[in-house]
Amino acid sequence: MNKNIIYLDNAATTRTDPRVVNEMLKYFDILYGNPSSVYEFAGKSKEAIEKSRHIIAKSINAKDTEIYFTSGGTESDNWALRGTAKAYKDRGRHIITSKIEHKAILNTAKNIEDIGFEVSYIDVNEYGVLKLQGLKDSIRNDTILISVMMANNEVGTIEPYENIADIAKMKNIIFHTDAVQCYGHIPINVKKSGIDLLSASAHKFNGPKGIGFLYISDDIKKEPMMFGGGQENGMRSGTQNVPSIVGMAMAARIAHENIEKRMKTEKYLRDYFIDRVLREIPFARLNGDKELRLPGNVNFSFEYVNNTELIALLDSVGICASGGSACSASKNSPSHVLVAMGLTKNLANSAIRFTFSHNNTKNEIDYTVNCLKYFINNIRKS
Numbered sequence: 001m002n003k004n005i006i007y008l009d010n011a012a013t014t015r016t017d018p019r020v021v022n023e024m025l026k027y028f029d030i031l032y033g034n035p036s037s038v039y040e041f042a043g044k045s046k047e048a049i050e051k052s053r054h055i056i057a058k059s060i061n062a063k064d065t066e067i068y069f070t071s072g073g074t075e076s077d078n079w080a081l082r083g084t085a086k087a088y089k090d091r092g093r094h095i096i097t098s099k100i101e102h103k104a105i106l107n108t109a110k111n112i113e114d115i116g117f118e119v120s121y122i123d124v125n126e127y128g129v130l131k132l133q134g135l136k137d138s139i140r141n142d143t144i145l146i147s148v149m150m151a152n153n154e155v156g157t158i159e160p161y162e163n164i165a166d167i168a169k170m171k172n173i174i175f176h177t178d179a180v181q182c183y184g185h186i187p188i189n190v191k192k193s194g195i196d197l198l199s200a201s202a203h204k205f206n207g208p209k210g211i212g213f214l215y216i217s218d219d220i221k222k223e224p225m226m227f228g229g230g231q232e233n234g235m236r237s238g239t240q241n242v243p244s245i246v247g248m249a250m251a252a253r254i255a256h257e258n259i260e261k262r263m264k265t266e267k268y269l270r271d272y273f274i275d276r277v278l279r280e281i282p283f284a285r286l287n288g289d290k291e292l293r294l295p296g297n298v299n300f301s302f303e304y305v306n307n308t309e310l311i312a313l314l315d316s317v318g319i320c321a322s323g324g325s326a327c328s329a330s331k332n333s334p335s336h337v338l339v340a341m342g343l344t345k346n347l348a349n350s351a352i353r354f355t356f357s358h359n360n361t362k363n364e365i366d367y368t369v370n371c372l373k374y375f376i377n378n379i380r381k382s
């Protein structure tokens with residue numbers, strides 16, 4: 001089973017930690033009570049949820065009351081944008097985001113435009129860093145929300161989110177950040193950084209799929225995501241996914257206990273990989289910022305190479321990598337992120353992303369670089 005897989009696509013999803021799976025099992029077949037029921041047996045489920053909420057809240061320096069469980073990053077992003085738009089529509093109908101957001105943001109923004117809001121999409125520079133001056137220039141009297149991702153999922157660039165938060169605060173604008181690629185990978189402090197809303201997803205940090213959370217500051221106005229029985233303080237009705245919530249909290253605890261060590265391991269693999277590729281493969285171009293970069297992200301364009309072909313060849317020897325993001329990889333259009341960074345269509349279509357976990361090894365990197373050299377050389381010769 002998956003014996004020979006070299007998994008270098010941890011930005012798409014991660015392996016669920018066995019300790020997480022083990023913790024979850026109990027909440028399927030032993031403590032299966034409905035957390036909203038009133039007897040003692042169900043109280044155990046309620047208790048598990050609240051304990052999980054506390055673990056998550058503490059991990060970003062938020063209050064327990066500010067954490068809402070969702071079905072993942074996409075739902076959290078939808079809720080952040082649509083909820084804030086609705087809650088603040090009387091103050092204004094203008095929203096600002098960036099050109100390099102995940103589709104969960106971009107397509108939600110489009111939907112909000114359909115219901116009478118205006119959205120400005122801010123440019124990034126050649127490294128994928130948001131242009132702060134462009135952001136400042138786009139602010140209007142009726143701007144209610146700025147949503148900019150903490151780090152990009154394709155090129156790994158960490159955005160100047162604290163500066164963005166400062167700008168938002170000065171103008172009394174709400175600030176949301178999609179931190180799906182960051183939570184559990186780099187330290188986050190929402191209070192220190194001035195973040196009003198933050199999205200995260202468990203399957204991006206060794207938790208289960210289909211569970212995430214939205215942090216909503218107690219200081220801002222909220223709108224419910226779902227209506228029904230009033231769970232999650234009336235904001236997100238529906239019986240909570242107890243096993244997944246418990247699993248996410250366990251994954252969060254594991255991630256944060258070792259976060260510095262994991263970052264160090266991933267950074268080492270990342271920089272070793274980058275150095276070898278740049279030294280040994282001609283016409284390789286690193287996409288994204290070299291320094292302001294997620295510890296586990298590498299993204300290269302290999303000129304004169306079609307990424308679909310290269311990914312298939314890597315797949316044939318068991319190496320899992322992707323072009324762009326998992327979500328846009330299946331479509332044939334070049335990545336909107338790379339296009340926004342100014343890459344030509346050809347360079348964008350030769351981009352390939354490798355994302356590491358702390359469990360990858362130097363041997364795996366060596367093998368991958370050797371395969372890359374061989375395949376790229378063959379493609380270019382043909």
Ligand SMILES: *Cc1c(COP(=O)(O)O)cnc(C)c1O
Binds near residue numbers: 011201
């Ligand atoms: C994966 C991802 C999402 C979507 O999260 P899901 O839990 O898969 O819905 C949103 N934003 C970013 C930046 C992501 O990487």
